[in-house]
Amino acid sequence: MKQEKRRFFRVDVSLPLYVLSLPQSGVGSENFKQSILPEQHMQQFEQAAAALRVLFTDERHIANGAVALFDEFNQRIDFMAWLLTQLIEKKSPKAHPEFLTRLHQDREIVAPQSGRASKVFPLIEALHQRIDQLVESLLSLIDRNLEGETVFYAESDFPLFSGEDYLHNLSVLASQGNWLSQVLTHLISKLNVYEVAYHNLKKVSPIIPMPQNWPVQSVDLSRGGMAFDSSSHFKLHQKVCILMEIEGRVLLVYAQVVYVNSPTSEPLQSLSVQDENQRVAFQFEGLSEEDAASITRFVTAQELALAHPHQK
Incomplete structure (x- = not known):
C-alpha cells in the first residue's frame, strides 16, 4: 500500500x-518647512511665548495657583508644537531620545477642575480639550509616519480654536490688562500657529482612506x-x-x-x-x-x- x-x-x-509607494530618499528642505510653518508664524509663536513668560512672573497669580495651572497648558502646547515640528522636519518623534520623557510629562497633566460657577471655566475646559484632541491626533499620526512622509487617514479639519466663542469680550479684557484674559489670549495664539501648520501639512501629505474603504x-x-x-x-x-x-x-x-x-x-x-x-x-x-x-x-x-x- x-x-x-x-x-x-x-x-x-x-x-x-x-x-x-514611498518617496525617494533625500526629499525635504527648508523651503518645505517654510511652506508649512512660515517665519512670520514662528515669530507670532515666540512673541506669545515671551509674553507668557512675563505674565507667569506675577507674584499674586503664582500664590493663588493660576500660574501653575496655565503653565501646564503652555507645556502641553509646547509638546504639541514639538511633535508637529518633528513631522514637518521629516523626522520620527519616537526615535528622538526625549520622546518618552516628554510623553510621560504630558500624561501627568490632568484636566482642570472648577468647584464653582465661572464664566471663564467653559473656555478653559474647551481649550484643554482641544489640546487633548490635537496631541492624541498627532500621537496617532506618528504611528503612520512613513520614512519622512506623514500619512493621514481621512480626517476632517476643524476651525481654529477661538476664545471669543466662549467669552465674547476676551480680546477687550486682554487689551485692558486683565491678567487671565491676556494669558488665555497668548495661549490660544500659540495653539493657533500650530493648528494652521497642521492643516498645511495635511494639504501636502499623502492621504490614505480609512481601512473599511480599502x-x-x-x-x-x-x-x-x-x-x-x-x-x-x-x-x-x-x-x-x-x-x-x-x-x-x-x-x-x-x-x-x-x-x-x-x-x-x-x-x-x-x-x-x-x-x-x-x-x-x-x-x-x-x-x-x-x-x-x-x-x-x-x-x-x-x-x-x-x-x-x-x-x-
Whole structure:
C-alpha cells in the first residue's frame, strides 16, 4: 500500500489591503518647512511665548495657583508644537531620545477642575480639550509616519480654536490688562500657529482612506512577504509601504518589489512593465515579531479552514 503523501495547503487569502509607494530618499528642505510653518508664524509663536513668560512672573497669580495651572497648558502646547515640528522636519518623534520623557510629562497633566460657577471655566475646559484632541491626533499620526512622509487617514479639519466663542469680550479684557484674559489670549495664539501648520501639512501629505474603504485583495501571504495580481504598475526594487487589516488591527509593513511578471510573459528583468495586469511579489523588510506572528496566525487559520471546511 502506497503511503499517502501529506497535503500542504497553499492558499491565497483575502484581506483589505492598501499599497503606498514611498518617496525617494533625500526629499525635504527648508523651503518645505517654510511652506508649512512660515517665519512670520514662528515669530507670532515666540512673541506669545515671551509674553507668557512675563505674565507667569506675577507674584499674586503664582500664590493663588493660576500660574501653575496655565503653565501646564503652555507645556502641553509646547509638546504639541514639538511633535508637529518633528513631522514637518521629516523626522520620527519616537526615535528622538526625549520622546518618552516628554510623553510621560504630558500624561501627568490632568484636566482642570472648577468647584464653582465661572464664566471663564467653559473656555478653559474647551481649550484643554482641544489640546487633548490635537496631541492624541498627532500621537496617532506618528504611528503612520512613513520614512519622512506623514500619512493621514481621512480626517476632517476643524476651525481654529477661538476664545471669543466662549467669552465674547476676551480680546477687550486682554487689551485692558486683565491678567487671565491676556494669558488665555497668548495661549490660544500659540495653539493657533500650530493648528494652521497642521492643516498645511495635511494639504501636502499623502492621504490614505480609512481601512473599511480599502479594496479586498486576494494575496499569497507569508511572514516573509506577499504576492498578488495587480492592475497597478510596480518596478523591481521599488520601496513601498503595505497596510493590511489582520485580526482587527492595521499592520503597517515596509517592503520591496522583488518580482514583476505579466501573466502572459516571462519574468521581467527590466525595471517596469506596461502590461495591463501583472503578478507582483514583495519582500517584507524589518517586520516586527508581533506583526509576523499576526500574519502567521492569520494564514494558518485560513489554511485550516480550507483543509477542514465543515469544522467551525
